[in-house]
Amino acid sequence: MFLHHCTACARRQLIFPSQFTGVASTGEGTEVAFTCWCGEEQAHLLGRRAAPADRMTAA
Ligand SMILES: [Zn+2]
Known part of the structure; x- marks a missing residue:
């Protein structure tokens, strides 16, 4: 799971793998699509350059 700042509800939410709707590999890392709590x-x-505080554990 990881912390995500939602552009719709403007909150920092913990996102769990059960919320994922898609995963794509990009040059910057792994991009996941998911449905926010809202x-x-x-x-x-989930890039390799992501700040440690923004990435709690590997999904
Ligand atoms: Zn949201």
Whole structure:
């Protein structure tokens, strides 16, 4: 899971793998698509350059 700042509800939410709707590999890392707790579709890059505070554990 990881912390994500939602662009729809403007909150920092913990996102769990059970919320994932898709995963894509990009040049920057792994991008996951998921449904936020507010119901909006969001995307988050699990990049190798992600700040430690923004990535709690490997999904
Ligand atoms: Zn949200």
